[in-house]
Amino acid sequence: xxxxxxxxxxxxxxxxxxxxxxxxxxxxxxxxxxxxxxxxxxxxxxxxxxxxxxxxxxxxxxxxxxxxxxxxxxxxxxxxxxxxxxxxxxxxxxxxxxxxxxxxxxxxxxxxxxxxxxxxxxxxxxxxxxxxxxxxxxxxxxxxxxxxxxxxxxxxxxxxxxxxxxxxxxxxxxxxxxxxxxxxxxxxxxxxxxxxxxxxxxxxxxxxxxxxxxxxxxxxxxxxxxxxxxxxxxxxxxxxxxxxx
Amino acid sequence: xxxxxxxxxxxxxxxxxxxxxxxxxxxxxxxxxxxxxxxxxxxxxxxxxxxxxxxxxxxxxxxxxxxxxxxxxxxxxxxxxxxxxxxxxxxxxxxxxxxxxxxxxxxxxxxxxxxxxxxxxxxxxxxxxxxxxxxxxxxxxxxxxxxxxxxxxxxxxxxxxxxxxxxxxxxxxxxxxxxxxxxxxxxxxxxxxxxxxxxxxxxxxxxxxxxxxxxxxxxxxxxxxxxxxxxxxxxxxxxxxxxxxxxxxxxxxxxx
Numbered sequence: 001x002x003x004x005x006x007x008x009x010x011x012x013x014x015x016x017x018x019x020x021x022x023x024x025x026x027x028x029x030x031x032x033x034x035x036x037x038x039x040x041x042x043x044x045x046x047x048x049x050x051x052x053x054x055x056x057x058x059x060x061x062x063x064x065x066x067x068x069x070x071x072x073x074x075x076x077x078x079x080x081x082x083x084x085x086x087x088x089x090x091x092x093x094x095x096x097x098x099x100x101x102x103x104x105x106x107x108x109x110x111x112x113x114x115x116x117x118x119x120x121x122x123x124x125x126x127x128x129x130x131x132x133x134x135x136x137x138x139x140x141x142x143x144x145x146x147x148x149x150x151x152x153x154x155x156x157x158x159x160x161x162x163x164x165x166x167x168x169x170x171x172x173x174x175x176x177x178x179x180x181x182x183x184x185x186x187x188x189x190x191x192x193x194x195x196x197x198x199x200x201x202x203x204x205x206x207x208x209x210x211x212x213x214x215x216x217x218x219x220x221x222x223x224x225x226x227x228x229x230x231x232x233x234x235x236x237x238x239x240x241x242x243x244x245x
Numbered sequence: 246x247x248x249x250x251x252x253x254x255x256x257x258x259x260x261x262x263x264x265x266x267x268x269x270x271x272x273x274x275x276x277x278x279x280x281x282x283x284x285x286x287x288x289x290x291x292x293x294x295x296x297x298x299x300x301x302x303x304x305x306x307x308x309x310x311x312x313x314x315x316x317x318x319x320x321x322x323x324x325x326x327x328x329x330x331x332x333x334x335x336x337x338x339x340x341x342x343x344x345x346x347x348x349x350x351x352x353x354x355x356x357x358x359x360x361x362x363x364x365x366x367x368x369x370x371x372x373x374x375x376x377x378x379x380x381x382x383x384x385x386x387x388x389x390x391x392x393x394x395x396x397x398x399x400x401x402x403x404x405x406x407x408x409x410x411x412x413x414x415x416x417x418x419x420x421x422x423x424x425x426x427x428x429x430x431x432x433x434x435x436x437x438x439x440x441x442x443x444x445x446x447x448x449x450x451x452x453x454x455x456x457x458x459x460x461x462x463x464x465x466x467x468x469x470x471x472x473x474x475x476x477x478x479x480x481x482x483x484x485x486x487x488x489x490x491x492x493x494x495x496x497x498x499x500x501x
Contacts, residue, residue, distance in 0.1 A: 030302045055274065055301070103361040107355055107357040
């Protein structure tokens with residue numbers, strides 16, 4: 001089966017719409033969102049509405065969590081600065097973000113082997129920990145064991161990778177960073193998400209038995225950047241989209 | 246957040262379509278399917294296609310497990326020889342009509358899905374299984390001994406456990422707290438979309454609402470709604486009668 005996984009939309013509606021179009025063409029069997037729906041941009045309510053309309057299983061990112069501490073007044077809505085991205089969010093959507101789960105876990109039993117997929121925003125230890133492509137191998141293996149995870153999917157760093165590690169028993173464990181739909185930071189301005197394929201013979205015993213495809217899609221970056229420049233948000237956020245940093 | 250949970254469609258396409266129509270009016274935030282897409286009626290492929298098309302996270306039921314592996318055993322606990330004979334017809338008919346791509350989908354469904362919440366510094370796990378956390382075809386009926394039910398939930402580290410399989414919906418609140426500290430656990434059977442067995446011929450499903458300030462010490466911090474919806478029972482029953490399936494399955498739909 002094909003599973004689509006995406007994260008870090010960061011209220012970038014044009015990017016999100018382009019991703020959905022590409023994703024629909026791939027006909028995934030299930031879809032999961034690994035958090036950070038909001039922050040940095042002007043369309044948080046629109047992004048949340050689309051996720052709810054589609055009933056997409058979603059977990060909480062650090063920016064989604066941050067909204068819980070934001071107090072919005074008429075004055076604060078007119079203040080320039082990065083907090084504008086959170087002040088915009090309506091009360092119903094704040095309640096939605098607050099009640100999101102921290103982790104989602106899929107437990108497979110294929111060919112009498114168990115295979116556990118764990119989805120987290122940052123890491124299984126913390127919502128805002130970065131698990132990077134070069135995070136120390138032993139640290140990552142310990143973390144996987146502690147979380148009882150064979151495949152760990154994370155977002156947060158906006159830098160996509162698929163890393164295969166071998167544990168002490170010789171089993172293959174996978175860490176996949178999904179990249180970012182709406183705010184890539186890997187020098188490629190296109191949005192990014194992942195299609196995972198699980199087959200009958202997917203297991204930790206065979207290195208190549210898990211297929212992970214990174215999909216990059218174009219969207220109207222200029223339109224999106226201009227929308228930031230025409231808002232009280234810092235202009236720098238627009239350049240970050242143009243330069244993917 | 247409002248989560249819609251449904252299961253036990255059992256190849257009943259008219260019931261599934263009516264379910265989608267109903268759930269779309271209820272403003273839910275997420276939707277999960279707890280298995281048993283196939284068996285006992287004529288539309289297994291169509292039911293699978295509808296659920297896949299919508300990208301709904303789904304776990305395997307015992308019938309999906311059997312068909313996914315082209316097995317002649319659905320793991321169903323038939324009691325009489327008559328039931329066993331009818332069950333044989335149903336699984337061999339389903340194996341015959343399910344196509345390769347749809348079978349491969351059933352074969353690669355996960356067994357469990359778990360949502361781990363961290364609200365108000367309180368850890369809370371919501372576990373979706375088809376039968377029980379121990380076995381895909383274990384029946385957890387409402388009158389199960391409280392100690393046994395709590396043990397199952399504690400072993401699975403589940404605070405809120407949602408399941409199907411019996412086709413008889415209920416919500417039980419159990420307290421596993423010790424020394425006067427409450428720890429409420431919820432066992433929720435979500436009923437059946439396409440083959441209800443509680444004398445109500447309408448399809449059934451659940452909307453689970455988790456409040457942002459929800460805690461394990463507050464018994465009422467989640468809301469469980471049992472929704473019933475009408476569908477064209479006669480159409481589903483006639484389809485059974487016009488197929489090689491035993492006619493008794495049609496009457497079961499008419500009588501719930």
